[in-house]
Amino acid sequence: MFNIFKGKSERQKLNDQYKRAMEEYHQLSTVDRRKADEKMARADEISKQLDALDKKEGK
Numbered sequence: 001m002f003n004i005f006k007g008k009s010e011r012q013k014l015n016d017q018y019k020r021a022m023e024e025y026h027q028l029s030t031v032d033r034r035k036a037d038e039k040m041a042r043a044d045e046i047s048k049q050l051d052a053l054d055k056k057e058g059k
Contacts, residue, residue, distance in 0.1 A: 011053060018046040 008016075021043035028036035 014046055014050050018043055
């Protein structure tokens with residue numbers, strides 16, 4: 001109820017970063033393929049971090 005005083009969890013931060021990277025990838029995919037590929041690689045790194053967090057939490 002009082003989550004306004006709580007900071008974001010590590011999972012929420014990673015999800016936000018992943019979402020932002022995928023949005024940038026999508027925008028760049030029609031303009032600059034090399035930069036788009038870099039964004040996709042970053043999104044993949046974040047996805048792996050999320051998977052590791054799942055394993056750590058036992059989900």
